[in-house]
Amino acid sequence: MSAEDELQQRDAAADPTVQAHGARVLAHLREVFAAAGGRLPFARYMQEVLYAPGLGYYQAGQRRFGAAGDFVTAPESFPLFGRSLARQCAQVFACLGGGDLLELGAGSGALAQSLLAELAALDALSGRYLILEPSADLRARQQARFERHCPPALRARVHWLDGLPDGFQGVVVANEVVDAMPVHRLVKRESGFRELWVRLRGDELAWEEGPLSAPDLDRPLAPWRAALPEGYVTEVRPVAGAWLHSVAEGFAAGLILIIDYGYPAAEYYHPQRSAGTLMCYHRHRAHDDPFHLPGLQDITAHVDFTALAEAAVEAGLGVAGYTTQAAFLQGCGILELAERESAAGGSGDWGAGKGGSGGAAAGKGLPRRQVELATQLRRLLLPGEMGEAFKVLALSRNLPLPQEGLLGFSIRDERGRL
Numbered sequence: 001m002s003a004e005d006e007l008q009q010r011d012a013a014a015d016p017t018v019q020a021h022g023a024r025v026l027a028h029l030r031e032v033f034a035a036a037g038g039r040l041p042f043a044r045y046m047q048e049v050l051y052a053p054g055l056g057y058y059q060a061g062q063r064r065f066g067a068a069g070d071f072v073t074a075p076e077s078f079p080l081f082g083r084s085l086a087r088q089c090a091q092v093f094a095c096l097g098g099g100d101l102l103e104l105g106a107g108s109g110a111l112a113q114s115l116l117a118e119l120a121a122l123d124a125l126s127g128r129y130l131i132l133e134p135s136a137d138l139r140a141r142q143q144a145r146f147e148r149h150c151p152p153a154l155r156a157r158v159h160w161l162d163g164l165p166d167g168f169q170g171v172v173v174a175n176e177v178v179d180a181m182p183v184h185r186l187v188k189r190e191s192g193f194r195e196l197w198v199r200l201r202g203d204e205l206a207w208e209e210g211p212l213s214a215p216d217l218d219r220p221l222a223p224w225r226a227a228l229p230e231g232y233v234t235e236v237r238p239v240a241g242a243w244l245h246s247v248a249e250g251f252a253a254g255l256i257l258i259i260d261y262g263y264p265a266a267e268y269y270h271p272q273r274s275a276g277t278l279m280c281y282h283r284h285r286a287h288d289d290p291f292h293l294p295g296l297q298d299i300t301a302h303v304d305f306t307a308l309a310e311a312a313v314e315a316g317l318g319v320a321g322y323t324t325q326a327a328f329l330q331g332c333g334i335l336e337l338a339e340r341e342s343a344a345g346g347s348g349d350w351g352a353g354k355g356g357s358g359g360a361a362a363g364k365g366l367p368r369r370q371v372e373l374a375t376q377l378r379r380l381l382l383p384g385e386m387g388e389a390f391k392v393l394a395l396s397r398n399l400p401l402p403q404e405g406l407l408g409f410s411i412r413d414e415r416g417r418l
């Protein structure tokens, strides 16, 4: 940790609001650990510190997204992401003859803002914009954002759901949702895989090795087990398969797009990835200690896209495409979009094209706008930034595909790697 990071951490820990919240989370954890006999599978610990009502990281009122928060997501900082994605949605709506858009886990509402703006600009708004957000706090923030900024005609299309809809037709989008779902941590020993549990002693959280908390937890590792060295640590996320089954249940027709950082199983469980992918984020510092400031930092792990694709097939969905974020966005026309934006000097969100109110006037402030667009392209597309680490998985049901195929997978489709 750099001296600057250490100072930042000390500042955070010294903040009385942070201390008071941290104490409440710890008191809650003490009760949960006591009820469970002293130790929990890591997945249960992660569930509590991220999602315990009123206490977990995604449930309590702190600032998480953007420069003043803990991390930045693509739609949050780069409107070109959502606007390109809108073009894929528009193509699906054209194939279906209409449909709704359902966003799962909408965070601050930034993606909804870009998607609605671009769909309006394309004249492709066909139905409702539905949001399923399990966090009451985030839902309130999304609603406030729409009340404040969204033109009334677009606002009228937005509805918050309490559960997954039945008979849904259209496009489902889940950006950086699966990586926020709890994982179990496993370690390879001579006798087979063991689980890393969490123990709470006094105020100290610590790892404790034990048996698997469910007998088939190590199932995704079966094809790779023999090649993995003793002491190899990794993560599995059975809850993602169950989640996908529930999404598939009420899904009648259209496309489901899952966007996240991750790999196919052969890369996820590569012998060289010997410490797993668990990461924590607090005030833009990434580290690997999930016991630091419980409830006040984000905890994530990469996504196993092979496991998701297998769960999708089991649930009766088709795997319609798999590619990198860079290839997907370029297939959707991000470069042409940026070029047009640059020439027009538009703002990007509830201001784009005929949908809205405009940003910097054409001819005025153009160089700044161009620099800003170039930054968006660099961050979204370059391999060392988000371009290769993030992948897009498309799942379909009853979708009559256009002859030219899905836009986002027209440059490169790597389904064969799953």
Ligand SMILES: C[S@@+](CC[C@H](N)C(=O)[O-])C[C@H]1O[C@@H](n2cnc3c(N)ncnc32)[C@H](O)[C@@H]1O
Pocket (backbone or CB within 6 Å): 058, 073, 074, 075, 076, 104, 105, 106, 107, 108, 110, 111, 132, 133, 134, 135, 138, 174, 175, 176, 177, 180, 181, 243
């Ligand atoms: C890292 S944030 C990403 C937010 C937003 N999609 C973005 O890209 O900026 C994770 C989001 O997933 C939501 N989430 C977690 N589990 C979920 C689930 N099972 N269903 C729907 N959303 C979920 C969280 O509440 C949060 O809004």
